[in-house]
Amino acid sequence: xxxxxxxxxxxxxxxxxxxxxxxxxxxxxxxxxxxxxxxxxxxxxxxxxxxxxxxxxxxxxxxxxxxxxxxxxxxxxxxxxxxxxxxxxxxxxxxxxxxxxxxxxxxxxxxxxxx
Numbered sequence: 332x333x334x335x336x337x338x339x340x341x342x343x344x345x346x347x348x349x350x351x352x353x354x355x356x357x358x359x360x361x362x363x364x365x366x367x368x369x370x371x372x373x374x375x376x377x378x379x380x381x382x383x384x385x386x387x388x389x390x391x392x393x394x395x396x397x398x399x400x401x402x403x404x405x406x407x408x409x410x411x412x413x414x415x416x417x418x419x420x421x422x423x424x425x426x427x428x429x430x431x432x433x434x435x436x437x438x439x440x441x442x443x444x445x446x
Contacts, residue, residue, distance in 0.1 A: 332416065332418075333414075333416040333417075333419045333420070333421065333424050334416070335416070337424075338370075338424065339357070339372070341425055341428060342359040342369075345359075345428065345429075345432045345444070346440050346443035347361050347362045347363065347436065347443075348360070348362070348369075349361075349366065353368060355373075355374055356371050356372060357371065357372040358370070358371045358372075359371070359372075360435070361432070361436045366435075367434075367435035368382065369382060369428065369431040369432045369435040369436075370428055370432075376416065377416060378413045379413070379414045380402060380411055380413050380414070381412050381427050381428060381430070382412075382431045382434055383410040383431060383434070384410050385409065387430055388401060388407075388410045388411075388412045391412060391427065397418050398414060398415055398418045398419050398423060399412055399415075400413050400415070401413075429444065
């Protein structure tokens with residue numbers, strides 16, 4: 332089980348990650364001009380959203396249907412994927428955040444990501 336505090340802690344370990352509001356949700360972004368969001372956390376903290384390719388989303392939803400599900404709107408069709416925090420462990424969360432961070436971060440930052 333991942334708590335909202337744990338999610339925030341893990342998200343902020345990524346290079347150049349910052350937390351900023353996104354409407355009434357928390358968002359985790361890459362700190363560059365017009366920093367892209369790689370994770371969001373709604374106020375009720377039951378799930379979090381990451382931003383993947385549709386192929387990555389399909390793989391995770393098929394492999395771990397109790398943890399991952401497609402966001403039910405046009406963003407979901409583009410790869411926005413929700414994570415049930417109560418069903419997730421830290422290794423799985425970190426893996427999903429890594430995929431999402433790589434899509435948001437400029438390529439020049441990718442080498443800063445710890446294995």
